[in-house]
Amino acid sequence: MSNFSFIAETDWRCACCNKNLQASKVNVEYMGSVFNVELMVCPDCGFVLIPEDLALGKMLQVEQLLEDK
Amino acid sequence: MDQQQLRNFEARCIQEEQPFCTAACPIHIDVRPFMACIAKGDMRGARRVLDRTMPFADIVGRICDQSCRTACKRREIDSPLAIGSLERYCVSTVPAVIKPPKLPGKGGSVAVIGSGLSAMTAALDLARKGRNSLILTCDEAIGGTLRTYAEELLPAQALATAVETLDFYGVSIQFGCSLTNEFFQTIRQDHDAVFLDRDCADLHGLAVDCAHPDPFTLGIGREGCFAGGGCLENSYSVIKQVEDGRRAALTIERYLQKVSLTAQREREGACPTRMYTVTAGIQSQQEVLPADQQTGFTAAEAVQEAARCIQCQCMECVKECTSLQEFHDYPKQLVRKIYNNEAIVQGTRSANRMINSCSLCGQCQVVCPNDIPVADVCLASRRNMVEKSTMPPSAHDFPLQDMEFSQSDFFAMTRHQPGSDSSRFLFYPGCQLAGSAPQAVEQTYLHLTQQLSGGVGLMFGCCGIPAHWAGRQELFAKTMQDFLFEIEEMGNPIIITACSSCYSIFKEFTPNLSLSSLWQILEDIDLPEQRGLIPQQPMAIYDPCTARHEPEIRDSVRRLTKKLGFSIEEHPVSGELADCCGYGGLMQFANPELGGKTARKKGQRSVHDGLAYCSMCRDNLASSGKRIAHLLDYLFPSADPEDPTLRRNPGFSRRHENRARLKQRLLTTLWHEESDMTPEYKKNELFITPLIMELLNSRHILEDDIQKVIFQAEQTGRRLVDPESGHFLASYKPVRVTYWVEYEPGMQGFIIHNAYSHRMSLPGDVK
Numbered sequence: 001m002s003n004f005s006f007i008a009e010t011d012w013r014c015a016c017c018n019k020n021l022q023a024s025k026v027n028v029e030y031m032g033s034v035f036n037v038e039l040m041v042c043p044d045c046g047f048v049l050i051p052e053d054l055a056l057g058k059m060l061q062v063e064q065l066l067e068d069k
Numbered sequence: 070m071d072q073q074q075l076r077n078f079e080a081r082c083i084q085e086e087q088p089f090c091t092a093a094c095p096i097h098i099d100v101r102p103f104m105a106c107i108a109k110g111d112m113r114g115a116r117r118v119l120d121r122t123m124p125f126a127d128i129v130g131r132i133c134d135q136s137c138r139t140a141c142k143r144r145e146i147d148s149p150l151a152i153g154s155l156e157r158y159c160v161s162t163v164p165a166v167i168k169p170p171k172l173p174g175k176g177g178s179v180a181v182i183g184s185g186l187s188a189m190t191a192a193l194d195l196a197r198k199g200r201n202s203l204i205l206t207c208d209e210a211i212g213g214t215l216r217t218y219a220e221e222l223l224p225a226q227a228l229a230t231a232v233e234t235l236d237f238y239g240v241s242i243q244f245g246c247s248l249t250n251e252f253f254q255t256i257r258q259d260h261d262a263v264f265l266d267r268d269c270a271d272l273h274g275l276a277v278d279c280a281h282p283d284p285f286t287l288g289i290g291r292e293g294c295f296a297g298g299g300c301l302e303n304s305y306s307v308i309k310q311v312e313d314g315r316r317a318a319l320t321i322e323r324y325l326q327k328v329s330l331t332a333q334r335e336r337e338g339a340c341p342t343r344m345y346t347v348t349a350g351i352q353s354q355q356e357v358l359p360a361d362q363q364t365g366f367t368a369a370e371a372v373q374e375a376a377r378c379i380q381c382q383c384m385e386c387v388k389e390c391t392s393l394q395e396f397h398d399y400p401k402q403l404v405r406k407i408y409n410n411e412a413i414v415q416g417t418r419s420a421n422r423m424i425n426s427c428s429l430c431g432q433c434q435v436v437c438p439n440d441i442p443v444a445d446v447c448l449a450s451r452r453n454m455v456e457k458s459t460m461p462p463s464a465h466d467f468p469l470q471d472m473e474f475s476q477s478d479f480f481a482m483t484r485h486q487p488g489s490d491s492s493r494f495l496f497y498p499g500c501q502l503a504g505s506a507p508q509a510v511e512q513t514y515l516h517l518t519q520q521l522s523g524g525v526g527l528m529f530g531c532c533g534i535p536a537h538w539a540g541r542q543e544l545f546a547k548t549m550q551d552f553l554f555e556i557e558e559m560g561n562p563i564i565i566t567a568c569s570s571c572y573s574i575f576k577e578f579t580p581n582l583s584l585s586s587l588w589q590i591l592e593d594i595d596l597p598e599q600r601g602l603i604p605q606q607p608m609a610i611y612d613p614c615t616a617r618h619e620p621e622i623r624d625s626v627r628r629l630t631k632k633l634g635f636s637i638e639e640h641p642v643s644g645e646l647a648d649c650c651g652y653g654g655l656m657q658f659a660n661p662e663l664g665g666k667t668a669r670k671k672g673q674r675s676v677h678d679g680l681a682y683c684s685m686c687r688d689n690l691a692s693s694g695k696r697i698a699h700l701l702d703y704l705f706p707s708a709d710p711e712d713p714t715l716r717r718n719p720g721f722s723r724r725h726e727n728r729a730r731l732k733q734r735l736l737t738t739l740w741h742e743e744s745d746m747t748p749e750y751k752k753n754e755l756f757i758t759p760l761i762m763e764l765l766n767s768r769h770i771l772e773d774d775i776q777k778v779i780f781q782a783e784q785t786g787r788r789l790v791d792p793e794s795g796h797f798l799a800s801y802k803p804v805r806v807t808y809w810v811e812y813e814p815g816m817q818g819f820i821i822h823n824a825y826s827h828r829m830s831l832p833g834d835v836k
Contacts, residue, residue, distance in 0.1 A: 012798055015790035030829040031462075047787060048831045050800070050809065055827040063828050067461030068418045 005038035006054050014042035021049055031066045070449065075408045078446060081439040082401035083343045088381040090152060092342035093140035095312035098122050100137060100152060104378035107155055107371055116163040119156065124190045124311060125234065127227040128215065130160030132307050136339065142381050145348045148356040151374055158366040165230075171238055172199040177325040180205055180260040182248065185213025185268025186307065187298025189231060190314025191321070196238040198322055204235070204242040205256065206269065211235075211242065213268035213298075214305050221363070250276050257294070262321045265289075267299030268310065286320045286330045287313060295320055312338055345438040346381040386433035386443070389648070391667045392656065393433065393443075396423045400433070400441045407450045418459060424450045425464045426663050429538055429654030430614035435645055447654070451540030463828060464659040465539035466805060467769045471721065475500035475531035476548070479746055480728040483528045483555050486518050487739045492562040493523025496587075499568030500531040502684040504724025505699075507731035512597070512705035513567065513587065514735075520594040526559055529732055532571040538655045549578050556582060565590050567701075569615040569622065569683050588625040588682060591704070596632070601706035601713065607638040609675035611690065611697065612647040613683030620644070626682050626700065633703060640675035648674065652685040661767070668693040678714045688718040720762060722772040750780035754818025761821055770808060770824050777801050778810040779819055796822055807831070 007023040014021065024041040026048055027034050040049045050059070070078075086092075090100040099118050106114035119126045133153055141149030177200045181192045184206035195202040210216065212228050235242065246252065248271040257263055264287075265272055265279050272279055279289055279296035287295040297313030299305075316337060323330050357374035359366045366374065386400065387393040398406070403423070410420035427447040434442050454460040474480065480500065485492050496517055498510040518525045533548030556564070556579075563583040566572040575584050610630065616622050623644055630637055642648060648671040651657040657664025671686070672679065672695030679697030681687040687699040702713035719727065729746065736742040755772060757765070765772070782788040782799030789798040800809045807830075811823040 011791045011793060012789040013792060015788045015797060016786045021789075026832060028829045028831055045787070046833060047789065048833075049789060049798075050807075050827060050831070052809070052823065052825045055809065055825050059827050059829055063463065064461070065417070067463060068421050069416070 004035075004058075006051075006058070007038050007040055008051070010040050010049060010051070012040075012049055014045060014047050016047070017042055017044035019044050021047075030063055031069070033066055035062075070404070070408050070411060070446070070453075072408075075404060078404040078441060079401050081441045082399060082404075083345055083439065084383045084399040084401055086344040086383075087340075087342045088344055088346075089140040089142050089342060090137040090150075090381075092344070093339050094137045095308050095338045096122055096124075096315055097336075098137070100150075101378065101380050103159075104150065104155070104375045105380065107159065107375035108378065110368070110372055112159060112163045112368070112371075113166050115155075115159045117166040119159060120165055120167045121169065124193050124315070125186070125227075125231045126160050126165065127230045128186070128223060129307060129311055130156040131227065132157075132218065132223055134306050134308055136306075136308060142346050142348060143377060143379060146351050146379075147353045150378055151356060151358075154359070154366060155371055155375055158371045161365070162368075168237070169197060171197050174201070175199040177201065177262075178203070178260045179262045179264065179321055179325075180256045181264045181266065182206070182253075182256070183213065183266030183269030183272065183298070184208055184211040184242070185266045185298050186215055186310035187268060187314035187317070188213070188264065188266035189235065190311050191264045191266070191297075191317045192240045192314075193235060193238060194315055194318035195321060196235075196240045198318070200322070200325065202240050203260075204240060205246045205248075206242070206244055207246055207248050207271045208269075209244050213266065214300070248272065248274050250274070253277065260293075262293045262295070262324055264317045264321065265294070265296040266314075267296055268305075269299075285334065287317045288320070288330070293324065344381060345383045345385065346379070347385065348379070351379055383438070385436045385438065386441075389436060389642070389646070390433050391663060391670055392423075392426045392428060395426065395660075395663050395666075398423070400437070400443050403443065404446055407446060411450060411453055421454070421459075421461055421464075422660065424454070425461070425654075425659035426656055427654050428614065428649035428651070428656045428667065430647075430649035431617055432614065432646060432648060435617065444654070448538070448540060451538075452542055453540075455540045455542070460540065462805065465535070465541075465655050467721075468535040468655050468658050469539060469541070469544075470804075471725075472500075472531045472533070472535040474725055475529075475728060476551075479725070480732055481530040482732055482736070483526065483530075483559060484740055485526045485559070486524045489524040491524050492526030492559050494521050494565055495526040495528055495556070495559055495562040496565050497528050497530075497532075497567070497571060499566065499571045499684075500529075500728060501570075501688075501724070502567050502699075502701075503529060503728045503731050505684040505688050505719055505727070506701060506707075507727045508707050509699070509701040509705045510567070510731060511735065513701060516597050516705070517565065517590070517594075521590075524562075525565075526562055527735070528555065528559075529728070532568075532574045534570045534574050535655060537574065538653070553579055553582075569613045569619065570685075572619070572622070573615045586619075586622045586625065588622055588629060588700075592625050592629055592632075597704055599706070600633070601703040603634045603703060604678065604714075605636070607636045607677050608680040608698075609638055609640050609677040610643060611671065611674075611679045611681045611683075611686055612643045613681070613686050614647050614649040614653050615683070617645055617647060629700070630680065635680065637680075638675065638677050640677075642674045650683070650686040650689040652689055657689070658769070664689070665693065668695075672697070691716060692718040718766075720766040721769065722762075722765065725771060725773060751776050753779055753783075755779075756815060756818055756820045761823070765824055768825060770826060774801075774803065774806075774808045774826075775810050775812075775821060775824055777803055778808050778824075779812055782810075802830075 021040040022043045026039050091097050103115050103118040123129050135153035138149045138152050143149050179195050179202045181188045181204045192202040192204050253275045282289050282296045287297045289296050295317050298310045354377050406420040410418045424447050429444040431444045503510050533545050536545035567587040651664035651667040668689040672690045672693045682700045690697045696714040698713035736744050778801040781801045796813050798811045806826050808826045813820045
């Protein structure tokens with residue numbers, strides 16, 4: 001998952017800051033492994049969007065891979 | 070698992086034992102693939118199988134006396150396979166496909182006296198092993214007794230081919246030798262070992278006693294001299310010649326290597342096999358006889374006859390178990406994978422999923438001829454994983470949280486019967502029945518209090534079986550400890566369980582308590598007067614896997630159904646053989662797809678509507694599309710007039726809700742205790758369509774989780790919005806899992822549009 005970009009245009013906006021989301025590098029972590037990935041994030045408050053297809057797709061795959069390590 | 074345990078388990082699985090025909094064959098021809106090849110018309114493939122093991126296949130394949138045939142399992146069904154005739158067909162129509170390799174020369178010279186089939190086999194086998202072998206015969210041609218066979222049975226060409234084969238492997242042949250004593254002395258001195266083929270008339274001239282070779286080594290009590298072959302009691306067996314020649318070659322090879330002549334040779338020659346093959350249910354198919362006895366099988370006849378081979382194997386456990394089928398394993402492979410999985414220090418433990426997919430139901434052990442305890446092996450491995458912190462967190466998280474909920478104040482409680490301060494009995498309905506059919510639990514309890522004297526207490530909780538199945542020994546031990554404490558506080562009443570899983574746990578882990586199943590109790594007391602309408606059409610009883618070793622409970626259930634007027638049609642995979650519904654061993658959580666498949670398989674065991682007495686069986690089979698009711702649905706019908714066989718699986722959220730509400734209702738109505746356990750975050754009303762509810766259940770997301778996400782998002786304002794639809798998207802991580810909910814504020818609450826989850830942590834996760 002490292003060095004992956006998951007940025008995609010989205011209609012979701014940050015309701016709190018009233019801002020469009022922007023691509024940004026984010027560290028995600030599971031079972032001691034940290035990955036630096038590009039996700040859509042609120043530029044003001046840093047709210048990170050994990051879309052459904054990422055959560056149930058690539059992210060799940062990596063989670064299961066790490067669980068068997 | 071240590072290596073000794075591994076070996077013990079492996080040795081008990083007989084799937085890799087030789088089939089009956091191969092074990093009975095003195096040279097262990099691999100008959101199964103031979104038959105399989107012919108059956109699919111692959112004659113070259115069949116010939117290849119023979120070429121691998123059978124010396125001089127052009128000869129032996131034509132005239133073998135087929136001692137294998139009497140061992141053929143098909144004999145139990147109709148008639149054994151015509152193995153000899155099929156071999157004859159194969160070698161008559163297909164020339165040799167492979168020549169087995171010849172090892173590099175490694176010295177040592179062996180004289181073979183005589184030229185019958187055993188001499189030929191010994192010389193050929195030794196030459197292939199890299200030994201110099203020389204045939205010395207008084208005859209003018211090889212074959213011995215073989216030369217007396219009629220041309221149509223054994224064509225001269227087959228013997229000519231044998232000479233070419235011997236030549237190819239470097240065996241020299243000296244014809245016309247004069248077998249005198251001096252000749253023998255010289256030969257013995259010039260060679261490291263000598264084999265005497267008794268299929269040779271001139272051996273009598275030698276001052277060596279070949280009549281009684283040792284049956285195991287073929288030694289004749291003279292250094293380096295061995296003998297075999299020939300006629301026994303005036304009967305000439307082709308395969309006996311081959312066996313002796315091969316045995317002699319193996320002995321001489323050991324003799325030349327100066328190693329034991331006897332160690333580990335039990336499997337040479339025809340040997341017993343532990344193979345276990347069930348022939349019941351296989352359709353009879355008469356033996357195919359060649360239309361023309363003279364010419365033998367045609368290709369079509371050969372194919373048809375070979376197709377009768379049932380490919381003997383055991384697989385008794387795999388035939389029934391969806392999990393073993395899923396991972397293409399029989400127990401011998403499974404235990405090895407588990408052993409290897411445990412041995413991994415760094416790397417991927419690829420058997421984790423397999424280990425967590427076992428339902429631990431024990432069906433395989435019942436059908437296994439050697440009672441291999443696969444469930445025990447899988448459970449021990451789970452415990453090992455938990456101990457070493459290698460258990461995948463996602464495997465059992467959800468059911469363990471469910472257990473935690475049931476043991477929390479939301480559901481757990483223990484009370485004496487209202488108005489009483491002691492309990493002779495204690496009703497323990499279990500968490501799943503209370504979640505699935507709360508009204509049945511309530512009515513059952515009231516009925517028990519009316520029918521039984523001495524006080525009937527009530528205990529809600531979870532017996533701890535999820536922790537037990539998950540390999541969480543500490544958590545499970547604590548549950549048992551707390552349970553024992555509570556029971557003692559209640560004055561050690563007789564515990565009445567409604568659920569077979571609770572029963573099995575208490576029986577095994579709290580053996581000193583008095584225990585009875587609800588079904589045994591109901592048999593002895595009056596049945597409720599207001600009962601449900603008993604269907605006219607036959608129903609099939611679905612025993613739960615946890616009642617596998619409880620024949621008394623199963624019998625009680627059957628007598629109850631009889632008393633109630635059910636028409637029961639038993640199906641064959643019940644009682645001791647019952648399948649798991651997918652809940653057992655937490656299979657459906659570690660491997661949801663397999664759980665679904667397992668439930669469907671159980672449901673399909675009978676064409677009739679099902680009658681269950683385990684609420685997980687009831688609900689899982691209902692989810693799989695089976696029409697199935699719980700026995701209590703008829704004893705204590707709900708006000709809802711719906712046919713109980715059509716009742717839906719309530720799903721995980723509803724089960725939580727049902728348990729919590731049941732507790733609150735009973736506390737209020739029976740014990741007059743006020744309780745409102747509803748936390749602040751749960752006060753928002755949710756609107757969830759059945760479709761979304763199904764999605765939530767399949768994703769193991771509870772309404773409770775959704776409530777938390779929305780409560781938190783609405784409190785803090787941290788959420789995303791889609792300006793076009795007006796939907797919000799928010800996330801929250803209560804413990805280990807981050808839940809995302811797409812929702813829309815409505816007039817009276819929140820409309821749920823979607824939810825999903827992940828376990829990976831984000832920076833600044835909201836907890």
